Amino acid sequence: MQDSVFKGALGFPKFKDLKNCPFCGSNTFYVRQHAEGTVIFRFCPDGSEADNEDMYNTVSLTEGINVYCDNCQRFIGNRNTGKLSSGAVKALCDINSKQ
Ligand SMILES: [Zn+2]
Numbered sequence: 771m772q773d774s775v776f777k778g779a780l781g782f783p784k785f786k787d788l789k790n791c792p793f794c795g796s797n798t799f800y801v802r803q804h805a806e807g808t809v810i811f812r813f814c815p816d817g818s819e820a821d822n823e824d825m826y827n828t829v830s831l832t833e834g835i836n837v838y839c840d841n842c843q844r845f846i847g848n849r850n851t852g853k854l855s856s857g858a859v860k861a862l863c864d865i866n867s868k869q
Contacts, residue, residue, distance in 0.1 A: 785847045796841035811825060
């Protein structure tokens with residue numbers, strides 16, 4: 771019997787209650803972030819890289835809210851509201867009904 775991918779109590783499942791992707795079992799997810807700005811890359815006369823620790827400080831990021839699985843790329847839910855997609859909820863129900 772497969773371990774449940776859901777660790778939450780009974781009730782409507784939220785993204786934070788997931789342990790794994792309900793479609794494939796992966797435990798990493800991603801959101802798409804939009805980056806905008808100019809990056810300054812510093813280097814030495816010999817071509818070697820200089821200190822570029824602050825090179826991304828001038829880039830502004832707009833955080834995405836749609837969460838996707840890092841492995842199967844399926845849509846999981848909304849990061850801001852924590853609400854799972856209808857497909858993810860259905861996949862959770864399918865897993866739970868097999869246990
Ligand atoms: Zn997945």
